[in-house]
Amino acid sequence: MSRIEKAKGFKHSKPGLWLSIGTSAFGAISIVKDVKKARTENDTLKLVNALVGAAALITGTALLVRELRQLGDDDVLLG
Structure with a gap:
């Protein structure tokens, strides 16, 4: 995976979503x-x-929280 692909994937990762919520x-x-x-x-x-x-x-933050929850639901390690 190239650096550009990794950077694009960061937006939809948990750290990326938390960063967006903080912003x-x-x-x-x-x-x-x-x-x-x-x-x-x-x-x-x-x-x-x-x-x-x-x-x-508010709407944008709600969308980010929903995406963060969906990532958590898909994570096998979270149970």
């Missing part, structure tokens, strides 16, 4: 800041943008 956590910090800023400025459009971003982040 999402940092994205959540940015969204919280955006919501606070939009509220202090009374900017409805910025608030809606931040909330849509939050919904996308």
Whole structure:
């Protein structure tokens, strides 16, 4: 297996999924800041943008968790 193939497979491995979930956590910090800023400025459009971003982040994280669970179900060693 070449290095490129290994790198592509990392995204769908447990460490790769955990890394993606951790990255999402940092994205959540940015969204919280955006919501606070939009509220202090009374900017409805910025608030809606931040909330849509939050919904996308939540959905993406849920998909990653589901994929992580499916990897766990397929693992013979986990029982």
